[in-house]
Amino acid sequence: MKILIINPNSDLEMTEAIQRTAESFSAGEFEVTCKPTPGAPKFIETYEDEIKAAPGMIQLVRENEDKFDAFIIACHDDPNIDVMKEITRKPVVGIAEASMKIASMLGHRFSVLTTSEHSIPIKEALARKYHLQDVLASVRAPRKETIKKSDELKYMETAQSSIKEDMAEVLVLGCAGMTGLDKHLEEKLGVPVLDGIVCALIIAAGLVKYKVSTSKIRRYHPEY
Numbered sequence: 001m002k003i004l005i006i007n008p009n010s011d012l013e014m015t016e017a018i019q020r021t022a023e024s025f026s027a028g029e030f031e032v033t034c035k036p037t038p039g040a041p042k043f044i045e046t047y048e049d050e051i052k053a054a055p056g057m058i059q060l061v062r063e064n065e066d067k068f069d070a071f072i073i074a075c076h077d078d079p080n081i082d083v084m085k086e087i088t089r090k091p092v093v094g095i096a097e098a099s100m101k102i103a104s105m106l107g108h109r110f111s112v113l114t115t116s117e118h119s120i121p122i123k124e125a126l127a128r129k130y131h132l133q134d135v136l137a138s139v140r141a142p143r144k145e146t147i148k149k150s151d152e153l154k155y156m157e158t159a160q161s162s163i164k165e166d167m168a169e170v171l172v173l174g175c176a177g178m179t180g181l182d183k184h185l186e187e188k189l190g191v192p193v194l195d196g197i198v199c200a201l202i203i204a205a206g207l208v209k210y211k212v213s214t215s216k217i218r219r220y221h222p223e224y
Helices: 012-026 047-064 081-086 095-106 117-129 151-166 182-189 196-210
Strands: 002-007 031-036 070-073 092-094 110-113 136-140 170-173
Touching: 002 012, 002 047, 002 196, 012 031, 012 196, 047 070, 047 081, 070 081, 070 196, 081 092, 092 095, 092 196, 095 110, 095 117, 095 170, 095 196, 110 151, 117 136, 136 151, 151 170, 151 182, 170 182
Parallel strands: 002 031, 002 070, 070 092, 110 136, 110 170
Antiparallel strands: none
């Protein structure tokens, strides 16, 4: 089995971090390759960034259709996820959809930890798109006064607020750039903390093994 992870941005450091997480999880059981998106912005922060990334993402899928068994979109906004699902017969999994849906299975309510206040409504909109709004406890970003603290410390404080004030039982890391923090936080918090890269690999590998993919009978164009 071969799974291609598409990093929708062009940042090589983030691409390498995603690759390390993917290889650690796959542990040689299947092959994982993470590629940055050609021509994309360095970071995906706005809807304009998503549009700019679309041509390169489409290119990666079409160039690798016959080389991989599934595709993963490694940005927690799930940018261009619908066109990705439409243009290939292979399974396509977004890390936001995967992590939030798995979170809904592991506890009564979950919270998403995100990078900035600007992205909070984006995550809330995604939860509604995936029909998870009733089990979303909150979306939280680190407070401005914690910006100079280490990632682990500022997200630890954010997570503690989600658990104590919002009654979250499961936490989702709401950015691919947060990969690798899951077990560090989980050990100290005592609740499941989900890395979207790992969640997407769990689902994508399962779909490949089960030999099922996206339906093309109605919503997505059947000619692809």
